[in-house]
Amino acid sequence: MDRLLRKAPYPEWVLMYRLGLGRDRIAALVRTPPATVDYHLRVARRQDPQLQAAHRAAGAAPSVAAVARMEEVIAWVTGAGRLSRGRSDDQAERSMEAWIRQRRSEAAAGTLHAVYRDGLARIPGWDTNARAAADEARWHARLDELRRYRAEGNDWPRHQKYATEQEHSLGVWIHIQRQKLREGTLSPDKAAQLDAAVPGWLQGRGRGRPARP
Incomplete structure (x- = not known):
């Protein structure tokens, strides 16, 4: 674990974020807890109101396969009338729950891509508890x-x-x-x-x- 004390926001992490990398990806690359990276990025976004827009513009759009996966999840939730459950006996349902949980984390961190944001808007309350x-x-x-x-x-x-x-x-x-x-x-x-x-x-x-x- 990275125990160095860095003054927020750490320029290297801000640059990585500006280039389109998300919080979790940065944390994995620098071997630092995501919460620590998230704190630095929140400070950076307060200092630079345009940082979030630059990050989204730089981020690669989800692949065709990724969008197809999103549509699969949305169709399942719509048909079932509920969100998928992480404790389900069905492996496919558990996988969908993990997928939604990841998107929820990205939304909370402010790194959710607009393609996911607009698509998941069809599931009311998906980003709440x-x-x-x-x-x-x-x-x-x-x-x-x-x-x-x-x-x-x-x-x-x-x-x-x-x-x-x-x-x-x-x-x-x-x-x-x-x-x-x-x-x-x-x-x-x-x-x-x-x-x-x-x-x-x-x-x-x-x-x-x-x-x-």
Whole structure:
């Protein structure tokens, strides 16, 4: 481990960063803890507001294979309605969790490439803590399922006196969203997404008559 005391920011590390190397890569090359390199780079970015832009411009864009991997991860998360788990029995899922964790570290360090940043923006909450991100992904997956359910000509799902398990699960979910809105705990953004995807969701079935899809 490098135990030398260097005045921050250390010029050699700043130059490496300016040339496009990320925090972890610099740390590996100079055999210094990433946290130490990160501290020097944060000081350097405060002193030079243009440093971050120079780093991103110099950094090589992800390869075609790297972008394909990102799309694979996004497709899996979207389909599963949750983030991948590091403790999964499935090796492929563990690999995806490690991939997202690495991108999250890069985002926290300010070294995430714009290609990854823009692509991963399609996964709400991917850069927050895993539990919050998983909850966010499930919410959007359920909204999409409800949209498709209504588009198929079904009436609003019920959480009581339901005909199928799908109707029950969707009925419980939309009932909770209505409760949250009335209690003031549903975010305006989520309310707007519900309005756009499934208009009339708050009113639901009319009393004494079936609602039109």
